[in-house]
Amino acid sequence: MTDTRQAVGVHAQKTPTARPAGVRVLRDGLLWSCGTALLVLSVAVAVTIGPARISVPDVWSAVAAHFGLGDSRLTPIRDGIIWNLRMPRTLLAAVCGAGLAVCGTVMQSLLRNPLADPFVLGVSSGASTGAVVVVILGAGGGAVSISAGAFIGAICSFALVLLLSHTLGGTTDRVVLSGVAAMQLFSALTSFVVMTAADAEQTRGVLFWLLGSLSGVGWTDVWMCAAVLAGTLLICLGHARTLDAFAFGQDAAATLGVHVARTRIVLLCTTALLTAALVSSAGAIGFVGLVLPHAARALTGSGHRRLLPVTALAGAVFLVWVDTLARTVLDPQEVPVGVVTALIGVPAFVLVLYRTRRAT
Numbered sequence: 001m002t003d004t005r006q007a008v009g010v011h012a013q014k015t016p017t018a019r020p021a022g023v024r025v026l027r028d029g030l031l032w033s034c035g036t037a038l039l040v041l042s043v044a045v046a047v048t049i050g051p052a053r054i055s056v057p058d059v060w061s062a063v064a065a066h067f068g069l070g071d072s073r074l075t076p077i078r079d080g081i082i083w084n085l086r087m088p089r090t091l092l093a094a095v096c097g098a099g100l101a102v103c104g105t106v107m108q109s110l111l112r113n114p115l116a117d118p119f120v121l122g123v124s125s126g127a128s129t130g131a132v133v134v135v136i137l138g139a140g141g142g143a144v145s146i147s148a149g150a151f152i153g154a155i156c157s158f159a160l161v162l163l164l165s166h167t168l169g170g171t172t173d174r175v176v177l178s179g180v181a182a183m184q185l186f187s188a189l190t191s192f193v194v195m196t197a198a199d200a201e202q203t204r205g206v207l208f209w210l211l212g213s214l215s216g217v218g219w220t221d222v223w224m225c226a227a228v229l230a231g232t233l234l235i236c237l238g239h240a241r242t243l244d245a246f247a248f249g250q251d252a253a254a255t256l257g258v259h260v261a262r263t264r265i266v267l268l269c270t271t272a273l274l275t276a277a278l279v280s281s282a283g284a285i286g287f288v289g290l291v292l293p294h295a296a297r298a299l300t301g302s303g304h305r306r307l308l309p310v311t312a313l314a315g316a317v318f319l320v321w322v323d324t325l326a327r328t329v330l331d332p333q334e335v336p337v338g339v340v341t342a343l344i345g346v347p348a349f350v351l352v353l354y355r356t357r358r359a360t
Contacts (some may be wrong), residue, residue, distance in 0.1 A: 022246075028306050031299065035313035042059040042317050043094060046324045047086045050078045052329070054082060063087075083293070089214050091220050093323040093337075094212075094316035096278045097288055099229045101315025102308060104289025105296070106236055108302065110264055111172050112250075113355070118275040118291035121268070122182030124286075126157020127279040128210050129186045130192070135206055138199045146209070147221070147280040154276030157182050158269075172250060212285035212338030214323050221281040228277040233312065237272050239263065240304040247302060285338045287345025288315055294348075 048054045058074055062082040065072030072079055103118035111120075118124070130153020131146045133139045140148065165171075166179035190210075194203055236243070243261050245253040254260045278285075296311040319337070322344070326335045 001345050019192065028300075031172025031306075032313070035310060035317070039094065039160065039313055039320070040252045041319050042319035042320045043087075043090050045353055046090045046093075046320050047082060049324055049328055050081075050086065052078065052081050054078065054086075059087075072310045079091065079130065084218075088217055088219050088222050089327075092217050092225060092282060093214055093319045095222065095229055096282050096285060097292075097317070097322075098312035099225065099232065099239075099274050099315070100285065100288040100319075101234060101292040101296070102229075102233060103275050105293040105304070105308060105311045106243065106267055106271050107289070108293055109246050110267055111176060112246065114198075114294070115349075117177070117182070117291065119269065119284070119285070119286060119289070121161050121179040121272055121275075122157045122186060123154045123272050123275045124279050124284040125183045125186035125190070126160075127151065127154035127276060128284060129153045130156070131280075132190050132193050132198075132206055136193055136202055150280035151276050153186070154272070154279055157186050158272040158276070160185075162265075162268075175264075197264060204253070208336055209281060210338075211284040211336035213334075213336055215281050215327070215334060216217045225277050225281055226272050232270050233308065234275040236267065236308055239267060243267075243304040244302070251322055260288045283336075283338065285319070285341055287341045287349065290321060291345050292318060292346040303358065 027357065028111075044056050044059050046061050048056055058078065059082055061070070061072050062074055062079050064070045065074075065079070066083055074082070100118055104116070107116040107118065107120065111181055113120075130149040130151065133153070134144050134146055134149030161175070161178045161182045163177040164181060168174040168178065194206060216244070242258050243256050245256050248261055292315045293307075293311055296307055296314050300306040300310050319341075322340050323337050326337045326340045329335060332356075335355040
């Protein structure tokens, strides 16, 4: 690991665009501070948007009251709208956006594929199958919730990917191909169950969830996903230098002292666990992990110690406003969040493909 740090440091020193350490620290601090302030302001403003007229001071008053920092001047109904309905949903949107963006960043680095995202390992498809089995087939006899079923399905899908990739040799290409195979398998299972066992109402509910939905979430979902996100960020930041070494390629990283197989397993399992937790609470929300890492790299460069926090902040702000748009654009009808991210993400995906083609 020492060799890796030295080699990566030498590479950074030789880069023509390298800046003095003090300038980089100041620039990074300013970027993180602005990103954090933008996120807090976005959450506060997003909570005010909706049929009930609520102001930003109302939001601060409700939050302060629930944290014991003062008395709320709001009526119980308005306080409940803020604290029990809009705030958990908005915060979960921020957590999901940050988590999916971080997973995409790590996977693109590990697999050296600019088009990789959290769902390339089939985790989303497995979660969808697990949720459908619980809702339509009644697995668990009512003791298993949709979120728990989705989480179990996601873990089963990822276990299959690990088994296939290990059997086929464990290389980066084999991991991606195993993920594609698992994704197709579990997508087919989901479609089969829905077509053969679901009625019209069940089909509509399941399809809406599969497209990504943050409606009906509570504080339990927020705390669970936030805890997994915090643990994932700590692990990924601890491997930041190692992820930088993967930029040289798998063989070069091994030469620099990186235990390639172990690092890949640890980080892929960590990101798969986070993706499973997010999908189990919010459904399948695509394109966030594909597009946001590229946007963040344009601001910070490829160094993961700077890239990961900025990507998390960018993903959080992005999904907060996407969810706000999804629940208000056709009010009172709600648009699935995954539909909006796809409408925004597809043009960005085409741009990434075009840039990748030019680079090659």
